[in-house]
Amino acid sequence: MRALLFLLILFLTGPLAAQDTEVDVELFLAVDVSRSMSPDELEIQRQGYAAALTSAEVQAAISGGLLGRIAITYVEWAGEYNQRVLVPWTLIATPQDARAVADTILATDREGLRRTSISGALIYATGDFAGNGFTGLRRVIDVSGDGPNNQGRPVHLARDKALAEGFIINGLPLMTQDALSAMWGIPDLDIYYQSCVIGGPGAFVIPVLSWDQFADAVRRKLVLEIAGMPARIIQARTSTLSPYDCLVGEKMWEENRPWLVIP
Numbered sequence: 001m002r003a004l005l006f007l008l009i010l011f012l013t014g015p016l017a018a019q020d021t022e023v024d025v026e027l028f029l030a031v032d033v034s035r036s037m038s039p040d041e042l043e044i045q046r047q048g049y050a051a052a053l054t055s056a057e058v059q060a061a062i063s064g065g066l067l068g069r070i071a072i073t074y075v076e077w078a079g080e081y082n083q084r085v086l087v088p089w090t091l092i093a094t095p096q097d098a099r100a101v102a103d104t105i106l107a108t109d110r111e112g113l114r115r116t117s118i119s120g121a122l123i124y125a126t127g128d129f130a131g132n133g134f135t136g137l138r139r140v141i142d143v144s145g146d147g148p149n150n151q152g153r154p155v156h157l158a159r160d161k162a163l164a165e166g167f168i169i170n171g172l173p174l175m176t177q178d179a180l181s182a183m184w185g186i187p188d189l190d191i192y193y194q195s196c197v198i199g200g201p202g203a204f205v206i207p208v209l210s211w212d213q214f215a216d217a218v219r220r221k222l223v224l225e226i227a228g229m230p231a232r233i234i235q236a237r238t239s240t241l242s243p244y245d246c247l248v249g250e251k252m253w254e255e256n257r258p259w260l261v262i263p
Contacts, residue, residue: 020133020134020135021069021071021091021133021134021135022067022134022135022136023067023069023070023071023091023134023135023136023137024062024065024066024067024068024069024070024136024137024138024226024228025065025070025071025136025137025138025139025140025225025226025228026070026071026072026089026129026132026134026135026136026138026139026140027070027071027072027073027140027142027222027225027226028072028073028075028125028128028129028139028140028141028142029049029072029073029074029075029142030075030077030121030122030125030141030142030143030144031045031049031074031075031076031077031144032045032076032077032078032116032143032144032145032146032174033045033076033077033078033084034078034079034114034115034116034145034146034147035078035114035115036116036146036147036185037146041176041211043109044211044214045144045214046105046106046108047106047215048214048215048217048218049074049102049105049218050102050103050105050106051102051215051218051219052215052218052219052221052222053072053092053098053101053102053105053222054095054098054099054102055219057219057223058098058219058222058223058226059095059098061222061223061226061227062092062093062098062226064227065226065227066137067137068093069091069092069093070091070092070093070136070226071089071090071091071092071132071133071134071136072087072089072090072092072101073085073087073088073089073090073128073132074086074087074101074104074105075087075121075124075125075128077117077120077121077124078114078115078116078117079114079115079116079117079120079151079152080115080117080119080120080151080152080153081120082114082115082117082120083120083121083124086104086105086108087101087104087105089128089132089133089134091134115150115151116145116147116148116149116150116151116249117149117150117151117152118143118145118148118149118155118158118197119149119152119153119154119155119157119158119159120151120152120153120158121143122141122143122155122158122159122161122162122169123152123153123158123161125141125162125167126141126161126162126165126167129167137228138168138228139166139167139168140167140168140169140170140225141162141167141168141169141170142169142170142171142172142221142225143169143170143171143172143193143197143198144171144172144173144174145171145172145173145174145189145193146173146174146175146176146185146189147185147186147189147249148186148189148192148196148248148249148252149196149246149249149250150249150250150252150253151250151253154246154247154250155196155197155246155249156195156196156197156246159196159197159198159199160199162199163199163200166200167200168199168200168201168202168203169197169198169199169200169203170198170203170204170205170221170224170225171193171194171197171198171204171205171206172205172206172207172208172217172218172221173189173190173192173193173205173207173208174189174208174214175187175189175190175207175208175209176208176209176210176211186248186249186252189207190205190207191244192244192246192248193205195244195246196244196246202228204224206220206221
């Protein structure tokens with residue numbers, strides 16, 4: 001009896017467990033930094049995300065939400081086990097919050113990493129939501145990339161597992177043209193993303209055809225994701241997809257592996 005009374009007192013007087021902060025959306029930004037991206041392109045990406053996060057449009061989307069706040073993390077990815085956290089899970093509710101996140105993104109100028117594992121990024125992302133201190137009305141993984149998966153688990157299997165756990169996955173396929181994209185890229189990367197990468201309610205892709213489109217594409221994408229708007233107006237080039245070979249990147253890697261250029 002005394003033992004039970006002692007435990008009851010500890011329960012009533014002990015510290016309360018910390019409660020997660022409720023937000024409109026938990027947003028995982030997975031940003032490609034594979035070696036197929038030049039230093040200038042990596043800087044364009046960081047500048048684009050920083051500009052989008054601090055834009056009036058994104059701020060309006062945040063303040064217009066049910067709760068008026070979001071949680072965000074910014075993670076650069078490349079190979080299967082190459083994920084680099086630039087911004088850990090952070091609350092954004094005010095322009096000052098967004099500016100602090102943007103400054104953190106811009107303060108980094110690290111070089112790219114080897115290989116391209118979209119599946120590795122998805123697996124890392126799904127595990128990273130647990131214990132992040134936030135509970136969102138939606139959990140969104142936002143993947144940008146300039147080529148198909150060529151390492152790790154087949155991307156469509158990682159995608160399917162994430163969808164089964166209730167995540168939404170959106171895509172920002174980077175379809176710019178240069179010497180490396182000619183070797184490691186595919187001309188229908190937007191269709192690849194729609195067929196093999198994205199999924200969940202309202203999932204969408206916004207293709208980037210040239211780097212001068214990047215900042216605007218990121219801003220539009222963030223507004224859609226934060227506001228939870230229907231994305232049927234922004235899709236890949238076709239809405240009727242034939243069966244797609246989601247292992248195209250792995251096959252290209254085997255064909256090109258004798259080359260010294262390793263994205």
